[in-house]
Amino acid sequence: MKRTVALLCAVGLLCTACGNADVPEGGTTTATTEGAQTATTTIAASATAATTTGTESVGVAGTTSAEVKGTVGRPATTTTTKAGTTATVAPVDVSTDNIVPFGTAKGTITATDTTFESEHFRFHIAANVYLVEGFAEKFEKLYDVMEKVSGLTFKAHSPSFAKLTIVVTRETHPGASADCEVGPAYAAGFGREVKVSPGDLFLGLSYTVIHKLAHVLQSDTSLKTFNKVLSEGFAEYTTYKVLKYLQQHDREFGALFSPADACVMYMDIADPNNLYKQSVQYWMEHDFPFEYASNCGYAVGFRLMSYLDAEYGSYTKWLTEYQKRYAYTGNSDSAQVDFDKQVQVVTDAYGAACYDGFYPWVKRHEAQFAGNAFTIADYRHLSQLIAYPRYYHSGFYESVPELMGMKYRDLCLSLVEYRHYLTAYKKVDDSRLVLRKSADVAVALYDANGKFLKATRGTLTRGQYAMEYVIPLDGVYYVKIFGSGETALNITLS
Numbered sequence: 001m002k003r004t005v006a007l008l009c010a011v012g013l014l015c016t017a018c019g020n021a022d023v024p025e026g027g028t029t030t031a032t033t034e035g036a037q038t039a040t041t042t043i044a045a046s047a048t049a050a051t052t053t054g055t056e057s058v059g060v061a062g063t064t065s066a067e068v069k070g071t072v073g074r075p076a077t078t079t080t081t082k083a084g085t086t087a088t089v090a091p092v093d094v095s096t097d098n099i100v101p102f103g104t105a106k107g108t109i110t111a112t113d114t115t116f117e118s119e120h121f122r123f124h125i126a127a128n129v130y131l132v133e134g135f136a137e138k139f140e141k142l143y144d145v146m147e148k149v150s151g152l153t154f155k156a157h158s159p160s161f162a163k164l165t166i167v168v169t170r171e172t173h174p175g176a177s178a179d180c181e182v183g184p185a186y187a188a189g190f191g192r193e194v195k196v197s198p199g200d201l202f203l204g205l206s207y208t209v210i211h212k213l214a215h216v217l218q219s220d221t222s223l224k225t226f227n228k229v230l231s232e233g234f235a236e237y238t239t240y241k242v243l244k245y246l247q248q249h250d251r252e253f254g255a256l257f258s259p260a261d262a263c264v265m266y267m268d269i270a271d272p273n274n275l276y277k278q279s280v281q282y283w284m285e286h287d288f289p290f291e292y293a294s295n296c297g298y299a300v301g302f303r304l305m306s307y308l309d310a311e312y313g314s315y316t317k318w319l320t321e322y323q324k325r326y327a328y329t330g331n332s333d334s335a336q337v338d339f340d341k342q343v344q345v346v347t348d349a350y351g352a353a354c355y356d357g358f359y360p361w362v363k364r365h366e367a368q369f370a371g372n373a374f375t376i377a378d379y380r381h382l383s384q385l386i387a388y389p390r391y392y393h394s395g396f397y398e399s400v401p402e403l404m405g406m407k408y409r410d411l412c413l414s415l416v417e418y419r420h421y422l423t424a425y426k427k428v429d430d431s432r433l434v435l436r437k438s439a440d441v442a443v444a445l446y447d448a449n450g451k452f453l454k455a456t457r458g459t460l461t462r463g464q465y466a467m468e469y470v471i472p473l474d475g476v477y478y479v480k481i482f483g484s485g486e487t488a489l490n491i492t493l494s
């Protein structure tokens, strides 16, 4: 399946050895991007629904009833296609009313290297970085949610590092195009510093900042570097819990990131039996092979934390226990003694049977770790979304429709911020914008003032991986999908 191929590529791009540098003695940092996923159109939420009344029935040429899904309104009827033949399609009742404009272009671009602070953060932003509205407030919100879901507390161990430092620089991976917006990221635990890229700042569905802040939270708790299974498992599982929490309690903010299911997908182990070939303690010491899981020990750690949370009611107790029993004293242990403590602390915290119960539990819960190739973002509780473009590895503007489906219910999408980003920040011509969708559903198009332009299903076209419906967006600032259903949706330059 081509979809599977695309997915594997995407996961391969994510594959990381984390750039976490939680080394009290001041270790070096390696740099990788995490939580960066594939190129995807970010869809962020805003408030207030626009009401509609009048309707317009729209058919599409050249489709059959078998291809029609996710439509609402009257039963299927026969219509005349452009080619003069007849085809059975399901008409959709589409409002012809105007909408109230929303999502004004409020993103700003740093003119020079910029430093500023908020309550818990100090920001160092390079020149020419796009900052979404309420940038610092969004970091503060993450800070609060991360403490809430983990039960841990961010705390500085030295007045020199009283605030968490966020460094944003433009640096790309080797081979990436120069205008790529994401690149290496790291967390330096002792220095309480996180480095990310412009595209990680609440754009492009990236959750890199959450994962990196989790490493700082871990370091704040124990001032300690752990093996990959424990440290990356902790960081990724904390990210998963944050995303879950936001999906339930703050959907508008949550829509800035990938759905929590994306974490599960990136932690996929192709054949679970490979996990059971060695003990988890062995995987802590030797790492989980890339051939078994593209994210290696992260995937084992994610399952271990899930197990501890589900069976023992805490996935963090090993961390606080470590600080209690084996706190850093300034004397270096040998590598083996240090590793033995890391293995021991899990049974210290959860009991001697803890490790033995892990694999049987995973076997019973394998289904919950089966990555969904068609990750679904659930936007049914949002009436309005603000789209942001994403610049990934090769610096393109689009998402891959097969990788990110979404559930919707009468959803209106604002392209105002998207166009502002393209023209003011990336200096590209936005007249070639097109919308691609996988489902045969009608949408209404509106101009910058919210004036109804027309309703359309788009032209059925062969896309990169599958057939898709393409709609030119020249002069279009809002797109509304009526009814409820599922579709992959992608805005790109033609």
Ligand SMILES: [Zn+2]
Pocket: 018, 019, 020, 034, 211, 215, 231, 232, 235
């Ligand atoms: Zn990490």
